Amino acid sequence: MIKGLLKKDLYNLASYKTSLIIIVIFCGMAIIGTDAIYWGSVVIGIIVGMISLSTFSYDEMAKSNRYILTLPVTRKEIVLEKYILAIGATILGSLLGFVLTLLIGNIMNYVRPDNVIDINIDTLLATTIGGLFGVSLIQAIQIPSIFKWGAEKGRIQMFIVLFVLALIGSGVGFLIKESGLSVDIAKLESVLKNFGLFLLILLSFIIYFISYKISYKIYKNKEE
């Protein structure tokens, strides 16, 4: 059943293919024109990852969730499919970003030997995974928002949620500073250096899991 839902969303997204190719070409050109080459993978990862959420707008336009609920599929499967699509698109986008940045960077170094860009694979990998974490964080907030308020309203609510989270984050930071708690920065840096990327990936999946649980709770009793 999930396969059928995925197919429906992928067919919908296929109508985006021209825009997507144009965006990727422009990103490629932007990468060529700048020394901040590592951002290429982040930007492409974000675009591809976020485009997957536009399937919610297609569903809303055709009121397709109402129809889908008449098919032999459970509400759990409907929610799960959206996460599979979002996670799949984010991973694919990040991979694409990583490969394209590497490829374009090397081609440019070959074409412009007088202006060689130093591409460090470790830094590129770290930036890509950092971007992937960012996308997963946004998606994890946005998907439940859309299930709760719909594709259009959900976007506004998402910014409110992001703002509140940023506020809480700064608040916690401020409190730690004010309370005089000492944080061993050197130790923290060492942990991040050794396990940082693994921790970010693990954290992404935990965030997605919590978000899925919240979305299912919202959608379980939603009336279409």
Next chain:
Amino acid sequence: MNNIEIKDLSKKYAGFLLDKISFNVPSGAIVGLIGENGAGKTTTIKSILNIINSEGTVKILGKDSKAHEKEIKKDLGVVLDDSFLSAYLTPKHINSVMKDFYQTWDENKYNDLLKQFGLPTDKLVKDFSSGMKMKLKIATAISHNPKILILDEPTSGLDPVVRSEILDIFRKYIEEDETRSILLSTHITTDLEHISDYIVFIDKGKIVLNVPTLELLEEYGVAKCTKEEFSKINEKDYVSYKKGKYQYEVLINDKNSFKKKYGITSIDKPSIDDIMLFYIKGER
């Protein structure tokens, strides 16, 4: 045997109450759910399908519709007036998607139906006319050979030729296997006079009439009488009346007994629309 059994189905919205409605859809029958816009037809269908949460019990093919939801939905074919998979899919895509939902999906049947309806396979649904869209929805709903068809306003907004084609499809669907059933909501009641076996009439969230269509068309009548004749009619012998400028029009549900009892011979055969109007607008 009943393919669908609905008991005390209730749903409350601000300003609307679907009030403990009960009715059955027997095997081999086409049941027409009629009523004004906003009477509760779509709410009833959405409740049967668990698209909305309602109170009461719904049994489909003998099983509780909530406890065995996924299993039951394999045997249902549904057409909703305002909702479908996506406008950005082609009939070919729909075939590919639906194959994954139903093990019993019959690709040949689907393609034959598309051919029969003259529907292109590679055109996006958004570019279809209303009639084409409805035909596609119906082809999609019946191509896994469901035991029950549930259709919400399948003929609204369509011209008479397309409507007649669609009604033929429903007739054929039942003829193919007489254990099948159709529950069909509509406000175009003339369609039902030709194909339905039972009429369930909902008004303001309540069932006011649940009778075989034949009984409705053969036994109901509109008697035309003078004020004096009307004053002699016992309240129990009529459903409702309309007071005209020169005469009274009285809806009766047993025209033969009425004729004998009161000797009034000017009795017209009402359409389902007329009967609906008497129930909604008539006086008691």
